Amino acid sequence: MSKHIQYGKTFGLFYDAYRKFCRENSPDGKPNSETPEMFRQWFIFNFVSSMDDATCCQLFLRDLNHELTHIYLKDENLMDFFKTVEIRDLEGIKTYIKDNGQSVVLNNDDQLENLTTGINFGICLHIPRKSQGFVFAYSLYDISNEFRIFVNHGMEQYHISSNEIEDKKSIVYTDQEINEITKLAINLLSYIYCFPDCLVDGAPHDVKTENNHYLNISDKVVDVTEKAAAGVVIPHFRRGYFKRLSSDFYKNKKGQIVFVHETIVNGVAKTLEEK
Numbered sequence: 001m002s003k004h005i006q007y008g009k010t011f012g013l014f015y016d017a018y019r020k021f022c023r024e025n026s027p028d029g030k031p032n033s034e035t036p037e038m039f040r041q042w043f044i045f046n047f048v049s050s051m052d053d054a055t056c057c058q059l060f061l062r063d064l065n066h067e068l069t070h071i072y073l074k075d076e077n078l079m080d081f082f083k084t085v086e087i088r089d090l091e092g093i094k095t096y097i098k099d100n101g102q103s104v105v106l107n108n109d110d111q112l113e114n115l116t117t118g119i120n121f122g123i124c125l126h127i128p129r130k131s132q133g134f135v136f137a138y139s140l141y142d143i144s145n146e147f148r149i150f151v152n153h154g155m156e157q158y159h160i161s162s163n164e165i166e167d168k169k170s171i172v173y174t175d176q177e178i179n180e181i182t183k184l185a186i187n188l189l190s191y192i193y194c195f196p197d198c199l200v201d202g203a204p205h206d207v208k209t210e211n212n213h214y215l216n217i218s219d220k221v222v223d224v225t226e227k228a229a230a231g232v233v234i235p236h237f238r239r240g241y242f243k244r245l246s247s248d249f250y251k252n253k254k255g256q257i258v259f260v261h262e263t264i265v266n267g268v269a270k271t272l273e274e275k
Helices: 012-025 035-047 051-064 077-084 091-100 162-166 176-194 248-253
Strands: 069-073 102-107 115-126 134-141 147-153 156-161 199-201 212-215 222-227 233-237 240-244 257-265 268-274
Touching: 012 035, 012 051, 035 051, 051 102, 051 115, 051 134, 051 147, 051 156, 077 176, 077 233, 091 115, 091 134, 091 147, 091 176, 091 240, 102 134, 115 176, 134 176, 147 162, 147 176, 156 162, 156 176, 176 240, 176 257
Parallel strands: 069 115, 069 212
Antiparallel strands: 102 115, 115 134, 134 147, 147 156, 199 212, 222 233, 240 257, 257 268
């Protein structure tokens, strides 16, 4: 009998703290309609010192309310693929957030008093055979049109701005870990936008919450596969990048995100578009 694959958890520390809070502040130890707001006030008073702290608490409460999308990678190699694809275009991501996100109030800085409005889309990404997953919150600010990605991974949390992504001298390009996480977050959305059929309903056997999906590998990003020990299939991914088709030349495909992969013709690298 095959073993169940274990997936990395998200908001683990928050759920531990929330359960403890319920035990200490509810007569029967269980949450009621007032518990989330009580927990929010308690957490902000005791722990919040930055915009990222406040954002993480807000996302956790949204997850309690089943508002975040949970995605389970069917193959951990897909994460490595996302981390290697270069970022060429952010406009397609902004469009996806506009179409799929929700209007929210956003903190503008660490003062936690300068509030603004925008659109936010949250994902909990679960990786097979890893202890920790990733929480990504993609925010598009109404007035400035700035795009920010909030990242939570275990004890770490920070945000990345489109201003940094567009500046080749910023920490996004000088810090390898942040560079890979930025690519992971952006290419994850680009991939879902480009290959929507790869996102299918479902969750591991022990997951009882709502809004869960598996993410499969598209044949269009794989060159070849090989079998390793014990019959494990290892995909070899194509080199390429995602881009949004903005020219009128593309007519019916204008506005779509496509995967542009490199191929070698007579010793020269060429690009081909896949959808």
